[in-house]
Amino acid sequence: MKTLGQFIVEKQAEYPNAKGELSGILSSIRLVAKIIHRDINKAGLTNDIIGNSGIENVQGEAQMKLDAFAHEKMKAALISRDEVAGFGSEEEENFVAFDTERGRNAKYIILTDPLDGSSNIDVNVAVGTIFSIYRRISPIGQPVTMEDFLQPGNRQVAAGYIVYGSSTMLVYTTGNGVNGFTYDPSLGLFILSHENIKIPEDGYCYSINEGHYLKFPMGVKKYIKYCQEEDDATKRPYTSRYIGSLVSDFHRNMLKGGIYIYPTTTRYPNGKLRLLYEGNPMAFLAEQAGGVATDGYRRILDIQPTALHERTPLFVGSKNMVEKANAFMAEFKE
Numbered sequence: 001m002k003t004l005g006q007f008i009v010e011k012q013a014e015y016p017n018a019k020g021e022l023s024g025i026l027s028s029i030r031l032v033a034k035i036i037h038r039d040i041n042k043a044g045l046t047n048d049i050i051g052n053s054g055i056e057n058v059q060g061e062a063q064m065k066l067d068a069f070a071h072e073k074m075k076a077a078l079i080s081r082d083e084v085a086g087f088g089s090e091e092e093e094n095f096v097a098f099d100t101e102r103g104r105n106a107k108y109i110i111l112t113d114p115l116d117g118s119s120n121i122d123v124n125v126a127v128g129t130i131f132s133i134y135r136r137i138s139p140i141g142q143p144v145t146m147e148d149f150l151q152p153g154n155r156q157v158a159a160g161y162i163v164y165g166s167s168t169m170l171v172y173t174t175g176n177g178v179n180g181f182t183y184d185p186s187l188g189l190f191i192l193s194h195e196n197i198k199i200p201e202d203g204y205c206y207s208i209n210e211g212h213y214l215k216f217p218m219g220v221k222k223y224i225k226y227c228q229e230e231d232d233a234t235k236r237p238y239t240s241r242y243i244g245s246l247v248s249d250f251h252r253n254m255l256k257g258g259i260y261i262y263p264t265t266t267r268y269p270n271g272k273l274r275l276l277y278e279g280n281p282m283a284f285l286a287e288q289a290g291g292v293a294t295d296g297y298r299r300i301l302d303i304q305p306t307a308l309h310e311r312t313p314l315f316v317g318s319k320n321m322v323e324k325a326n327a328f329m330a331e332f333k334e
């Protein structure tokens with residue numbers, strides 16, 4: 001049995017010239033995971049984190065109480081770190097510069113989706129937390145600026161997610177592979193349970209909200225038809241699996257193989273998912289595990305962001321499946 005703490009000490013050399021700095025941030029994220037795990041597991045008993053918060057978030061979506069709760073816990077945990085200079089969140093319109101002596105001299109910024117899968121909170125279906133870490137590019141000694149947050153995903157130094165499912169897991173990368181840790185509430189520890197995760201090159205399911213089918217790009221329609229036609233004597237059909245939490249669909253596909261697609265739709269002409277705290281961290285993790293992540297045409301990690309909450313279509317998962325879907329997108333490029 002190896003705890004997250006022991007693993008971090010053992011892998012210190014992996015952190016890009018950040019001896020122990022990233023480990024400090026990860027230990028704060030681990031703390032947040034424990035708090036959210038504890039409160040999610042009794043959510044049904046209280047009204048503190050069930051239901052809408054009563055406000056609309058910057059996305060124009062009804063914010064759930066747990067969205068706000070998770071956001072506050074992440075912010076509180078990170079603002080107290082010597083290593084963190086600022087914070088960008090799905091739940092806050094602008095980034096937050098930690099404008100203190102400590103914050104101005106800190107080296108890293110964090111982007112987060114504090115609670116992913118909000119539509120599932122009240123119905124006891126798995127949800128998650130996503131984080132993405134960059135070194136700042138603005139000069140040390142000053143408050144961070146928007147340019148620190150608008151870096152392409154290929155500049156991430158770490159990324160990960162927590163999935164609050166049948167068990168709570170923390171899965172992250174620092175650019176040297178992907179490792180998964182399962183939380184043992186009886187010990188209060190995250191234990192290494194999935195070392196060096198590699199996503200199968202092919203998989204068994206596609207995760208797409210087919211409610212938008214009629215408005216999907218032709219390439220996506222053709223890919224869905226391809227998945228269904230694969231059902232013959234030699235090959236099991238691809239199964240449709242859509243949980244409605246990116247973290248949960250992504251995590252299953254990481255372990256079993258599969259593809260998650262959220263393309264452009266009428267309601268989301270640029271796709272629904274946000275590039276900075278959903279697309280980029282998941283793309284970094286997928287590539288580190290041998291998978292692929294595109295917007296249907298371009299590598300997600302090469303996209304130059306222009307706004308904190310900009311959205312992107314997302315095709316992510318098993319190499320062969322994403323490449324096949326991209327081939328259909330190219331064939332029917334509109």
Ligand SMILES: O=P(O)(O)OC[C@H]1O[C@](O)(COP(=O)(O)O)[C@@H](O)[C@@H]1O
Pocket residue numbers: 090113115116117118119209244245246247272273
């Ligand atoms: O309900 P839809 O349109 O299928 O969208 C589901 C997707 O939206 C999301 O819930 C968006 O994330 P948030 O819950 O953090 O806003 C993803 O987790 C999920 O994959």
Ligand SMILES: [Mg+2]
Pocket residue numbers: 113115116117246278
């Ligand atoms: Mg989300």
Ligand SMILES: [Mg+2]
Pocket residue numbers: 067090113114115116117118
């Ligand atoms: Mg969210």
